[in-house]
Amino acid sequence: MGSKVKVGLVYGGKSGEHEVSLSTAFAVMKEFDYNKYEIKPFYITKQGQWITGPSMIEAPASGEQLRFEASEASSKGTTYAALFSIFSALDGVTHEQQVDIMFPLLHGTFGEDGTIQGLFEMANIPYVGTGVLASSVGMDKVFMKKAFADANLPQCVFRYFTKAQWLKDQSFFLMECEIALGYPNFVKPANLGSSVGVSKANNREELIKAIDYAFRFDRKVIIEEFIDAREVEVSVLGNDEPKASIVGEIISSNDFYDYKAKYIDGKSTMAIPANIDEAKMTELREMAVTAFKAIDGTGLSRADFFLERKSGNIYINELNTLPGFTPFSMYPLLWRESGLNYQQLLDELLNLAFERHAAKQQIDFVGDNM
Template sequence: MTKKIRVGLLFGGKSGEHDVSLQTAQAVINALDHSKYEIQPFYITKEGQWKAGQTLHGPINEIKQLTGNEEPPSLDNESRQGIHFLFNDFSSKEVAVSDEAGQSDKTLDVVFPLLHGTFGEDGTVQGLLEMANIPYVGGGVLASAVGMDKVMMKKLFAQAGLPQCVYRYFKKSQWLKDQAYFLMEIEVAVGYPCFVKPANLGSSVGVSKASNREELLQAIDEAFRYDLKVIVEEYVNAREIEVSVLGNDDPQASVPGEVVSSNEFYDYRAKYIDGKSALIIPAEVSEETAKQLRDMAITAFQAIEGSGLARVDFFVGKDDGKILVNEINTMPGFTPFSMYPLLWKESGKSYQELLDDLITLAFERHQERNHIQYTFDIS
């Protein structure tokens, strides 16, 4: 009998996107081929504590099977056991985990970090896994960090020649020091209406639309609840088109899809709660526009040195058809409402095949990096 691949799933996390991550984890667990994989879940609480669960050999009915008691645990030795246990064993590729029988001779073959937002999608967990020399799904440290920081992302997009909307950004310390200057900058360069966002967060958490100065000030205060850097972008009268990217050095792009939000803009509720937003797949665009979108998605992916997967979001002007790249997501959601897997389904790749490919890409990237020599002998 062929040995199953042991997949470590990281989910939850100390992030504003904690609940989104739980939805993604349940969807991935139920979609993986359990005849090929056995799953070792690692739940990270909102307080940042790690809990290793029992090995899974089949689908689950609800996420509570993984999270258990949601009451915040006390900071004693027992509650820290998960992360302490992982750090002890991350010094080698072999991460021992206990199954239901209490055995601990099994090891993780690959890790799937299903973490959205800070402390997960931003390069922090990726750095931990790099140091532990464990294969993992998705972008590396650089791509993850840049993909999370909308300001640095936009700077790299500009370097790659990708067209973007007008924006301004500032840190909290700068804002507190000179609000008048930044208000002038926004009103002159960006104008109203505009969108205010935390620079390092996703799933539209903390995002607001401002149509006047009073709303702008409220929106900036809201965004600073979630980050120390805020970005303000111009409003563009455009359709929201998304393209999924899959691969490492030779990435492929899916057909484009369009999001028609149930709310004024595609906010958190429209994405994950009401389920009323329409996803038009494939998007109703010309073949020429579709090709431009796919080409630009790959350019954006390569601009941040992406690997594994990403979803690239665009604006396509309703009046002039002009294409602007909005942002890239290095760990897009896999919820029932998520665009990423649906775009690949339309492109001819099932959800299960997609997950197989992502795990294969993780092994390929890890093997390639293991050929790098990190020491230098001058003798």
């Protein structure tokens, strides 16, 4: 691999979380140890066009430097060139855009849903984070909840349906949600992150409006009961023997921790560690590892929980397989307070990716042809 490990950072993307991805990529690039790594940026536009930038041997001065433009005439060529540079990265192929490992920093659709992970698998190249199945399950809130149920993890009551089902029988699904969940409740696109498309409904009129809004972002919606609870989070790191960080708490500036509260108003705060007793802390960390294993996670994930105020009961909310990764995001902050700084965390994630890739090379995918 040469004196420096060549890391391909993929960011941007055809997703509602494009700007969040750019912020993550800029933060990661600033924290890499450039004595050990050389960075190759792969920028994906909102239209899905892949554009490669020049290799970086030092951190960019501005996040705007991570955006690369290409003319309409050459856009197809740049996309093919970028993809070729991934597929030609191994087996001794000499290429100026060669990389040793891919680091996807794509939040949301086409980034943490297993699609780009499948591309890396086809290229047989190491990549950071969860695999195809874990990424897909972690992205789809419905299947994720089914995996949690199979692992006997407690969770709130929910209902889900597709747009086709909704258009066919709205009255049935409205009645079912009202009986099973009551008001208020939360409506979410099944396949999206960062609270995009999420609404709180206090009555039938708001519920219908929230469902229609969620269908802008996905063909399937999930509706969950409201729990008066604190929102606490645990970072998970590892492959076959994952470990959990200390527990942190999100204190939202809004009625709930929506996109505005996360990224715009800047008023939400974090309590690290969360003000909870040691027994509850241990239980949350154990449940985070159980959830990680339930979806066959590798690399990293952040487990989000509800801690009910009145009863103290714990309910798992979701597992984020590509959590926010700026130095001010909960995932790296929890590890920092657990004894692993940002740069060490990046090193560990790359090591875990190489470890998983090496293990996978021992699998016989062809079988005995005799």
